[in-house]
Amino acid sequence: MNKPLIIGVAGGTASGKTSVSRILYDAFSDRTITLLRQDDYYNDQSHMTMEERIKTNYDHPLSMDNELLVTHLKKLMLGYSIEKPVYDYTQHTRSDVTEKIDPTKIIIVEGLFVLEDVKIRELLDIKIFVESDDDIRFIRRLLRDTTERGRTIDSVIAQYIESVKPMHQEFVEPTKKYADIIVPDGKTNAVALDLLITKINSILSA
Numbered sequence: 653m654n655k656p657l658i659i660g661v662a663g664g665t666a667s668g669k670t671s672v673s674r675i676l677y678d679a680f681s682d683r684t685i686t687l688l689r690q691d692d693y694y695n696d697q698s699h700m701t702m703e704e705r706i707k708t709n710y711d712h713p714l715s716m717d718n719e720l721l722v723t724h725l726k727k728l729m730l731g732y733s734i735e736k737p738v739y740d741y742t743q744h745t746r747s748d749v750t751e752k753i754d755p756t757k758i759i760i761v762e763g764l765f766v767l768e769d770v771k772i773r774e775l776l777d778i779k780i781f782v783e784s785d786d787d788i789r790f791i792r793r794l795l796r797d798t799t800e801r802g803r804t805i806d807s808v809i810a811q812y813i814e815s816v817k818p819m820h821q822e823f824v825e826p827t828k829k830y831a832d833i834i835v836p837d838g839k840t841n842a843v844a845l846d847l848l849i850t851k852i853n854s855i856l857s858a
């Protein structure tokens with residue numbers, strides 16, 4: 653099998669990374685394609701109490717097991733299957749199950765820090781940064797985390813002020829400089845998405 657095409661999608665929380673990745677995934681669903689979410693590679697915290705887990709700074713790169721993500725990407729590149737962790741946001745740790753992922757022609761890897769970590773970055777053939785205004789991202793996150801991630805309004809606000817916002821400015825926003833393409837407004841940016849799909853098609857048919 654030829655080396656897979658690896659596409660990295662970075663951006664702040666609720667910027668639209670998953671939405672953009674899903675559109676690219678759907679556009680190439682006639683080929684073999686995998687979508688890996690860096691969130692599944694948060695450190696395993698099953699040995700910690702819930703009180704300790706709540707205190708973790710999930711917006712610092714050290715909260716991620718990037719070593720495992722890189723190992724998994726390299727295995728997929730060599731044609732081996734992996735057992736991907738599955739993250740549980742309500743428990744702040746990996747769930748008991750893993751998901752078997754087989755090697756595919758295209759791999760999309762999306763997450764806050766996929767452009768921040770040099771070892772991940774150098775595996776990427778196309779580097780995308782999804783950008784949305786901070787206030788819009790905060791509103792989206794508030795809605796999402798209270799409906800889908802089992803959080804209270806107060807906890808989302810406190811976490812945003814204490815860690816999400818400052819860590820975004822320190823570790824996520826600066827990685828925009830590594831992007832091949834910055835996509836403002838994420839999934840609604842039809843022109844940028846069309847350009848990306850055209851470019852991916854041209855690489856695949858080369």
Ligand SMILES: Nc1ncnc2c1ncn2[C@@H]1O[C@H](COP(=O)(O)OP(=O)(O)O)[C@@H](O)[C@H]1O
Nearest residue numbers: 665666667668669670671792796837838839840
């Ligand atoms: N362009 C957009 N317009 C409106 N809502 C959006 C847009 N992009 C994302 N959303 C919504 O915002 C939330 C976060 O989007 P998501 O793609 O999961 O972001 P991320 O993966 O960067 O955290 C989701 O509920 C999603 O439906």
Ligand SMILES: Nc1ccn([C@@H]2O[C@H](COP(=O)(O)O)[C@@H](O)[C@H]2O)c(=O)n1
Nearest residue numbers: 664665666691710711741744745764816
């Ligand atoms: N236990 C956790 C783990 C992560 N988070 C937050 O998730 C955000 C990253 O996911 P996106 O889909 O928004 O990119 C990140 O900002 C962490 O704060 C969490 O709250 N709890």
